[in-house]
Amino acid sequence: MNQRGLSKSKVMSGLQCPKLLWLQVHRPELIEYDPSTQRLFAAGHKVGALAQELHPGGVLAGPKHDGPLRGGDLRQAEDDTRGLLAQPGDLNIYEATFSADGVLVRTDLFFREDGHCRFTEVKSSTKCKPEYVQDAAIQTWVLRQCDIQAEEVRLAHIDNTFTYAGDGDYSGLLTEVDITAEVNALVPSVPGWVAELRAMLEGPTPPVHVGPQCNKPNACPLKSYCQGEGDGYHVACLPRGGKLIPELQAEGYFDIRNVPEGRLTTPDHLRVWRVTRAGAPEVGRALGEFMRSLPFPRYYFDFETISYAVPIWAGTRPYEVLPTQFSCHVDRGGGGEIGHLEFLDVSGDPPMRACAEAVVASLGNDGPVLTYTAYEKGVLGWMANAYPDLAPALQSITDRIVDLFPPIRADYYHPDMRGSWSIKAVVPTVAPDLAYDDLEEVRDGTGAQVAFDEAISSTTTAERREELRQKMLAYCERDTAVMVRLVEYFEGA
Numbered sequence: 001m002n003q004r005g006l007s008k009s010k011v012m013s014g015l016q017c018p019k020l021l022w023l024q025v026h027r028p029e030l031i032e033y034d035p036s037t038q039r040l041f042a043a044g045h046k047v048g049a050l051a052q053e054l055h056p057g058g059v060l061a062g063p064k065h066d067g068p069l070r071g072g073d074l075r076q077a078e079d080d081t082r083g084l085l086a087q088p089g090d091l092n093i094y095e096a097t098f099s100a101d102g103v104l105v106r107t108d109l110f111f112r113e114d115g116h117c118r119f120t121e122v123k124s125s126t127k128c129k130p131e132y133v134q135d136a137a138i139q140t141w142v143l144r145q146c147d148i149q150a151e152e153v154r155l156a157h158i159d160n161t162f163t164y165a166g167d168g169d170y171s172g173l174l175t176e177v178d179i180t181a182e183v184n185a186l187v188p189s190v191p192g193w194v195a196e197l198r199a200m201l202e203g204p205t206p207p208v209h210v211g212p213q214c215n216k217p218n219a220c221p222l223k224s225y226c227q228g229e230g231d232g233y234h235v236a237c238l239p240r241g242g243k244l245i246p247e248l249q250a251e252g253y254f255d256i257r258n259v260p261e262g263r264l265t266t267p268d269h270l271r272v273w274r275v276t277r278a279g280a281p282e283v284g285r286a287l288g289e290f291m292r293s294l295p296f297p298r299y300y301f302d303f304e305t306i307s308y309a310v311p312i313w314a315g316t317r318p319y320e321v322l323p324t325q326f327s328c329h330v331d332r333g334g335g336g337e338i339g340h341l342e343f344l345d346v347s348g349d350p351p352m353r354a355c356a357e358a359v360v361a362s363l364g365n366d367g368p369v370l371t372y373t374a375y376e377k378g379v380l381g382w383m384a385n386a387y388p389d390l391a392p393a394l395q396s397i398t399d400r401i402v403d404l405f406p407p408i409r410a411d412y413y414h415p416d417m418r419g420s421w422s423i424k425a426v427v428p429t430v431a432p433d434l435a436y437d438d439l440e441e442v443r444d445g446t447g448a449q450v451a452f453d454e455a456i457s458s459t460t461t462a463e464r465r466e467e468l469r470q471k472m473l474a475y476c477e478r479d480t481a482v483m484v485r486l487v488e489y490f491e492g493a
Contacts (some may be wrong), residue, residue, distance in 0.1 A: 006194065008105040012196040016135060019208035020220055025201055034222050035446040043309040047124040048108055050170055051156055055109055055308050058092035059084060076106065090114070091127055100145030103194055107139055109156075118152035119143075120176065124309045126160040126319065128177050131217040136179060137186035144187070144210055153183045158309060158318045166314025167230070173310065179370065209249040210236040233257055233276050236420030239268050263379075276415045281429065284411030288493035296333030298487070302326060302473070302479040303379045304448045313350040323355045323379050324452055327476040328362050331486050338484060342477065346469050348456040356383040360372035360393045368402040372423045375402055404483060412490070421465065423482055431485040436478060442471040 014021035023030055033041070039106055052058060058260075061084070062077025077097035084093055094180045096110035096119070109120040121136045123129075131218040136153050143150050159175040200206060214236075227234040233256045235248045244264075248457065252258045256276045264273050275282050306327035309318055314324060343358040345351035359380070363369055371377075380398045384391040409421040413428035424444070428435040436443045441452045455468040 005102045005104065006197065008103070008135065008142075011103065011133060011138055011193060011197060012131065014200070015131075015193060016217060017208055017213045018197065018200050018206040018219065018221060019226070021197060022201060022205055023222055023225075030225055031221050034219075035444070035450055037219060037221065039446055039450060044124045046310050047158065047174075048122050051109060051120070051122040051174060052094050054171065054174060055092060058094045058109070059316075060094045061097050061106075062095060077106070078104075085112075098139075098142050098146050098148070100142045101191075101194065103138070103142050105139045107143075112340045116151050117143075117148055118154065120154040120156050121418050122156045122174070124158060124198045125157045128155050128157060129217065133179055133182045133186060138190055138193075140183050140186050141190035151180075152178065153180045155179050160318045162311075163317050164311035164314060170310065203371075209246065209254075210234065211246045211249075232418060233415070235259065238264075238272055239419050241269075244269075271413055272419055275413045279415055281412065281414035281493045283490070285493070287407055287411035287490050290407045291487050291491040291493075293367055294370070294487065296331065297364065298331045298333075299363050299367060299369045299400075300329040300330075300331070300480040300483040300487075301363065301369050301371055301376060301481070302476060302477050303376050304445065305379060306449050306451075306452055313352075316350075319381065321382065322350075322352050324351050324384065325338065325448070325472060325476050326355065326359060326362075327473075327480040328479045329477075330364075331484065340477065340480075342473060343382065344469060344473055344476070346452065346455040346465055346472075348458070352383070353387060356387050356394065357391050359383070359397065360390055363397050363400075365396070367398055367400065369400045370402050370404055370487070372403070372479075372483055373405045374401075374403055404486065408486070408490070423479065426486065427482045430489045431482065434482050434485055436475075439475055439478065440471060442468075442475040444475075448472050448475055 010021055010024065013024055052060075059080075061080040063073055065073065074097060077095065078099060081093060081096045081098065084091055086098075091110070091112040093110040093352050094108070096107045098105055098107075108118040108122040111118050111120075119136075119139065121132060123132055125132075132155055136155065140150050140153060154176045156174045156176045158173060162170075162173045164170070164173075208226075210223065210226050214220045214226070215326060225461055227236050234255055236245050237256060238245065248254075248259060248263075253263075256273055259273060264270050271282070303323050305321045306324050307319045307321050308316075311318060311320070315321075325344040328340065328341040330341065332339075339364040341358075343355050343362075345354055369376075374429070376399055380394050380401075384394040384398070387394075401445075405421065408426065412421075412426070414426075417425045417427050451468045451472050454473070455465050461470075
C-alpha cells in the first residue's frame, strides 16, 4: 500500500474532524469556502506578507504565488530550501519547505543564525491558540525528521493595541511569543496523529456527526453537508443545543421531527420542535401589539462595516470595526410614500467621519430608529467616541434605537427558519419576494466587505468600481426594506 501524502493543513483538518479530512481527500468537490472564510484566508496571506517585510533580507522558497503552491511548485520550494540550507552562514528563508514520512510543511519564517535554527509561525489572530501549538508541533516534527533541530519556536500574532500612523510603517503590528516548551511537549504525539489519520483515510467515511468540532477551531466548510439528514430539519438547528445535539444523534435522532415527546425541555427547543412537527408558523399576539405601538416617523436603519487585520487608514487599529455605509428607510406615517436615504464612499479615503455626519443629518430628532440586533448601537458608540463633536447627536440617535430582533425572536417562529432568527432566515418566511436570492455577488455582509475591498483598490477600473457600488447600495437598501416589510407584516398579526 502506498503511503498517503499529507500536508500540515490536512493533518490539522484531521485533528479537528477526521470526517472533514476524509472528505477533503476523497470528495474534494464538496469543499466550498464561504466568503467569510475566504476573507479570513486573504487576511492571513496579507499578514504573512507583512511578516516577511518586517524581517527583510530573506529568500522565498519556491515561486511567488498569491495562493497555495501545488505539485511541481512545492517540489521546487523543497529543492530551493535544501539548496539554501547547504550554503554556509546565516539564513532567513520565507516559506521554507520540508517533507518527511510523507508529511509536507512550510514554515512562515525560518532562521539560521550562528548555526542555530529557529522558526516563527505567523497568524492573523490577536492571541495564541492551542491549535497554533499543534500546527507548530507538526512542523517541528517534520524538521527533526530532516535532521534540523529548531531550538526555538515562536508565534507571531497581531497586537490589537497597535495604531497605524498612516506612514506605511507597521513595526509593532506583530508581537512574538516563545512557544518552544509547549511545542516540544506536543511533538511526541505527532507521529501517532499521522498514523491514525492515514489509517482512517484507507477506510470508509468516519461516522462523525454534527457537533462542536463543526465550529472549533475553525468553521467547517462541510457543516451543511453533514446536516443533510432530515431534509434540513437537523437536530443541530436546535438553538444553543450544546451537548444535547451529540446526545440526540447518539440516540439515533437526526431529524427534529423524530425526537420523541418529552425528550426536549427548554422553551426554545420545545417551540422549534412543536412548530417544525406542525409544519406551520406560530405568531404571538404580543408581536402585533408591539409593532402597532411604534410611533412615527419610523427610521429603519442598517450599517455596513469593514475591518482589517492590517489597518489601511491612519488612526485605526487591527480588526477595528469601521463604518463604511448605511441605508435608512423613513416612514412618516399617514400612508405616504416611504423615503430612502443612504451613504457609501468608495473613493478609498477614510469614510468614517463622513458616514457619521451623514447619519446625524439623516435620522432627524425624534421617532424610533429601528434596527435588527444591537449591532448598530455599537457602531454609533464607536462614532461618538471617535468624533466627540458629534457625540451628543449620535447619543441622541442611540437612545432612540428600537431593536426588532428581541420581539420577533420571542413571538415568531417558522419551520423554514431552521433554528435561526437572523433577518435572512426570517424574511423568506414573511416576504419571499425580498429574500436575498436575486442579489448577485453582494448578498450578505461579508460580500459587501469583499466588494468594498475591491472597489477601493487602485487597480479597479472606474466601470467596475461603479458596478460594485451599485451592488453594495442595493444590498444595504434590501436590509432596511426587509425591516419595513417585517413591521408591516407583523402589525397585522
